[in-house]
Amino acid sequence: MTTTMPPSAQPPIRRGPYAKTAQRRQEIVEAATNVFASRGYHGGSLRDIARQIGLSLTSVVHHFPAKSDLLEAVLENADQTGGWTLGLARTEGVKVAILAQVDFNLERKELLRLLAIVSSEASDPAHPAHQWFVDRYDNLASGLAKLLEYDIERGRVSADVDPELTGRLLAAMWDGLQLQWLLDPTQDMHGQMDAALNRLLQ
Amino acid sequence: MTTTMPPSAQPPIRRGPYAKTAQRRQEIVEAATNVFASRGYHGGSLRDIARQIGLSLTSVVHHFPAKSDLLEAVLENADQTGGWTLGLARTEGVKVAILAQVDFNLERKELLRLLAIVSSEASDPAHPAHQWFVDRYDNLASGLAKLLEYDIERGRVSADVDPELTGRLLAAMWDGLQLQWLLDPTQDMHGQMDAALNRLLQ
DNA sequence: GTCTATATTAGGATAGAC
């Protein structure tokens, strides 16, 4: 906790350090993304993360007192950089939007590896990211459901489609194809997802 | 390596030890399945595995000199116990067979956790199980493709279905729904897979 | 085959100087 200033003292102006800290934190988060992506959360070490950006272990710990704090920041960051292209879904429909996101993701293999490994690790309720992933799939499914409803209204998706259920199915297919692609990058994930969307949305 | 007997010496008869060894190995493999399932391959330790069956670490190492040897045995064993119900697919169709396997799998959560975690870890080509999982998905996809062809011939599955591609899609959907169910066991995986099969097989 | 004991390396975390 920060100590409170006595009322008489000059309040220190220090906007520089804050900016520097934010930048450092970002560097650490990016390095952690790489390490967790290749070794998992349990398998990845803070030492590796520190080494990757030429920092000491102590400094990393200074910014993120516990390893789980760092994981939390990594996941937050992953969701921000994985900006879901909502606008495209409104104008072009959910299918086009998903395929665009698939193409975008094919360029960020490390991040996908991270999410794949940690999401399965996190199926243990004691895992620090357990709730985060449970919420993530709930939000993903209901987000897709809303987009599907919109498309159904406009006749772009069959009225037979159950939005909530199909949201779950789309998320599942997405993850599953991504795993197979991660294992074997010669797989045509775009084409496979395209075919899946045609079937699932009729 | 075992030393060769001199021709003059009595060949020792020892069938007991072999059987005992096989049983021990099986015990170790089952403990390793639990540990790898809850902590992953990197995160799981040989000590935990030994402790779980009241054995010393050294004895475990005696049977499996390297950790990766143990993982290999665990995966072999997982595929055997996860006996794919081929007979059912011939008589009742691929959809019934898959749903039966889904129900069976819902009782073996630890094994599914293991496969989920290790398969994503193994997307790193340097992982000891990398090739095993690449082959596994190839075999799974082509196996499903054969079953689909059979069902198409008999009119149980739409002739519009591309067997090889759809085999991939089914495997992906299966994995994806399983992950969501592992994270949140209140998910109705049977119902979701049923709906997915109806859509994917028309 | 199994054990105790130990080697060696590495993990997360903390103390205290600068």
Next chain:
DNA sequence: GTCTATCCTAATATAGAC
């Protein structure tokens, strides 16, 4: 904020007795 140095724990692996 960053460092060196250190603590404590645990990892894989090996040596050698029984």
